[in-house]
Amino acid sequence: MVSTAAAQRRALFILAFTLVIGASRFATESLVTKASAAGAFAVGKCGAYGQAYDYPAEATARAAALKQCKGDCTAVTMKRACAALAIDMKNPCGAHGYAVKPKISSSLNAATKKCYEFGGKECVIRAWACDAKG
Template identity: 75%
Template sequence: MGASRAAQRIALTVFALTLLLGVTRFATESWAAGAFAIGKCGAYGQAYDYRAEGAAKAAALKQCQGGDCKMITMKRACAAFAIDAANPCGAHGYAVRPKISNSLNEATRECYKFGGKECVIRAWACDAKG
């Protein structure tokens, strides 16, 4: 009977750990909404790891002080925003990609593509999975 009781304890422990992993994954995925608000002259707002996309958008928009802010959403990804340091009101670029390195590189490329001369990353963020 001792071996049977030990086997039951092991099975119960494995079950509890499996349940805990499932809950942790669900919690992480449910907090995986993010947004960037990009405005004029380098203005921006960002929000990440929100429960809902609407709440992330509202939080990012509230931070964006440049007016005419464009919304960019991210879910289980990273976003980056690049501006031209020589002319912050000029060319800019942004990108949303699964990995931060890809989003940083693509945002910088987009800035140069639209005429930037000294493009730099102004802001970046990743949500729970990015």
């Protein structure tokens, strides 16, 4: 015959063991997903863009971003980073700039700066995306 205290200890041990196994599985799956995540950002004329993030491979992310972008577009990949596109509000089919940087604030600033460097008069962010916590 098993005492109540021994049965409670055994049940507590099984519960703790189950929680540890579950937590380690979750952590492992999260690391694998984040390590393999890939994204892409496609940029075209007149403010056209496409974005794809957290894809399993760069090639599939690039294809998805290009599929969303209308017209003749260029795609850049981002892995654990952010991309941004800035266009000139005075002439949306004119100057634009895009950038890929590790943090969203850096990519927004760099895209806006490039838009002005290429002749933009009133550059604003048209689109942005981050991949795997960029």
